[in-house]
Amino acid sequence: MSSVVTKQSEKLDASKQAADVDDIDECEATDIDEEKSDKYEMMESRADVPEQDREEMEEIINVFDGLENQYKLMEKIGEGTFSSVYKAEDLKYYDYINDWDIDSKGLTNQPTLEGSSNEGAISPIKRKPKFVAIKKIYATSSPMRILNELEILYLLRGIDTIAPLITALRNEDQVLLILPYYQHTDFRQFYSNFSYKEMSAYFRCLFSALTACEAMQVMHRDIKPSNFLFNVERKHGVLVDFGLAEHCSLPVPKNCPCASSDTANLARESYKDYEPALGYVKNDTRPSKRANRAGTRGFRAPEVLLKCPVQTTKIDIWSAGVILLSFLTKRFPMFNSKDDVDALMEIACIFGKNEMRQVAALHGCAFETNVTTLTEKRVNFRKLILWASCGSASIYKEKLMHKPSIEESVCLDFLERCLELDCNKRITACEAMAHDFLYLDDPTFPFSFQRNDANLDKPRFNSPSMENDSTETTQHFSRILKDGEDNDSSMQEISDLKRKRPSDSIDGNL
Template identity: 50%
Template sequence: MYENGDTRHQHHTQADYFEGAQVEENEGGEESGGGEEGEEEGEYDEEDDLHGDDEDHESVVSAYSEDQSDSEEDVDGVVREEMDSFCRHFKGIDRRFRLISKIGEGTFSSVYKAEDLLYDRYENDWDLDASDDGRDRSPPPSKRRKFTETQRRRPKYVAIKKIYVTSSPQRIMNELELLHELRGCRDVVPLITAFRHLDQVVAILPYFKHVDFRTYFRALSFDDMRLYFKSLFNALSHVHRCKIIHRDIKPTNFLYDYARRRGVLVDFGLAEREGTDWSHCPCQLSGLSKSHNSLMQATTLSTGYIKNDNRPSRRANRAGTRGFRAPEVLFKCTSQTTKIDIWSAGVVLLTMLSKRFPFFNSADDVDATIEIATIFGKARMRSCALLHGAVFETNIPTIGEKGFTLEKIIMWATNRIAGGGGKEREKDELREANMSATEKVACEFLARCLELDPAKRIDADEAMEHEFLRGL
């Protein structure tokens, strides 16, 4: 990692971060910034469910416009003091960037919106907005001077991700390496550069205009949902082809520009390469083996705890955000794959279709497992647990053996069926059968994403060819 210098080439191309490009001299290292940091088990973004009428397109655009304001008057005193302290302790940062506001905070980092004061000194191949609005085209000679002056007056924004000193050096290096490797996809945030000053490390990432998920998810049409997930799965396809697991797919880590219908996947703080710390898990076998089935023949369970439990302990990566973690993560699978990201994306789709956010809101792993069992039923959860060498049992009377279809869950959530018995049940089944064709396609796609068995779950490339996303 370069200390006290910008790894970008002046007037040429962005320097290769890990291959010893020439470093510009600087008295103080600069920070790099990015999307909101992910959370590990035990931490959760408290994002309350919204109640009320769906917002129309105009209200969403209004929220979008308000979100883009960089007025320093909107920054409260505490945040302003925090940014001033940051500039004082990270020598030289204020000569390169003008901090505007704080746009995110997580377990391992804080993220600030800032103006890149030295933007014109570098050839910024990461700036997709420049290509989108035509600023990369040369103006006619007669207008070149006026064009250049106008372009220079227009501020260029970046996101500065200040990584906390409590993060391990290995964790920081891992995130920067993965971001560097994933450059080249429009739907994945690129790493511009990174700096270190003493024990502080920052990453500089593009600032991406976006709207708070809670302001628009209820108003999305099916076509809007398809465009959203086309962009998300395009990002996942790129990430997964590199054999990288993001581990923290959720709305706050997919910054979506509602006006341009484009999103960017951010925050690779929990990401890892597939196969890291793998050990044998029964789910690697095809189907349930006889040894797994033998567990089903276990004697009647007794209450209480085993006094001397000689079973070996199981250690598995459980990082992620509660409510979005796949069943195999909850069952401590030791051979987790990129399919855990697909499950998380499915939860986002379930949130949109049900118009409830967050959909799952568990306090711990046990509650999270019960929430999933409420939908899929005890029988399927038992089979899922056996795939990973675990046992699932519950005596909660409201959890049935068979569970419910996702279509029924969505119609319940949107108050289109009552959920009663007798004649009410017959009416519910009739309404469920009369779902629109588009909604049925969305539900079928959702079922492929929320498949309990990761081996049968759809992958990102297959998702791009599914009817729900095909043709966009």
């Protein structure tokens, strides 16, 4: 009897060993199949990617050993002067605590399998893929610029409206920054149909980020819609791309009149005694002006265009104001200049030659032009916005007759505070966060704004002079906002004037 049991147990042991071998073979085959499947899925996912982008991603994988085990590059999602950005899947996401993820903060390691008797069993269920943005900084970038970006991102960590740095990789002169990937809506899809309350939510997130930068004395220097990723459904936005960011100059240089209140007041008064003289000063003894001109065309503040060395976080406030102007006029880009001189002329079309002379004098420059289509006085923002968004002179006149709503009045007040030519008078990010405009969508916010109806520009066409004034304003807007530059006489005069200039410098007279 015992021999039979022994034989049966030997048979069971043999069958068990055979089963174990089959299990091992099956597991090995499964691993190989999964590896082949992953490669096939990766090749299939890149099938629609342009060939040049595929080559760039393969080059990144070849340069950084082991990167393909951490991240699966999907596609190229952005490209700039100093870097390229790629979307990638984070393959090791669930192995770490990801405090940077605003969607699932505090998510820990993989949970155990439900109903499993093994306490240490790992759940094999397929999880939702998580994505990151991999920023490849070109080798031509200055090492100090790269170090500066890393230091600023570290300084601004922990703010939910600023994209944090997850990690950074380096191989010789190649540098990769790993950042969160944010689902967002393209600016061109929503800027023309946003309500005042939706604009309020947009700019509350933006100015929340700018307030954090201001507290750390950091200038972003490239505020524009593509660098503020806004999710329309969630009403949340994140500020990205600190490649051009800098710390404010400390100590503040004193070689510009705007640096101190005494010299600024003197400069504002000096422009009144200035005698216009087109051209350049012969044997000019003034020292040449050098200043940082970083930023995107159309979003640079006046002090940047005038080469002011005393630049502060106020330059980002101006850029945010330009974005708001695009929302209101339903025109993007609002300014589309080719160089700094064109940019100043575009600003002069709205603010007039009188205020442009004042701001030029504030920074030790002189503004003068022989373009006859520019007016001396500034254009009222409400008139500009109504004309740009109405589409016809008749509708423009009809809407101008009506009193603006409270929401419109609050929005225009905020716009004027952001687009203040004098950087010393421009609103700060901290002051902006207390403005009523940023809380139009919050019914619990205690509003303090009071509209002064006496100051409203409400025309009454009871006299021929007023009607003629309206017609003149309409013609002026037509010249500013005409789509075809070839038919625009003012742009032609600017081009003619530029050909007469010996250089593109704007250190002297304009």
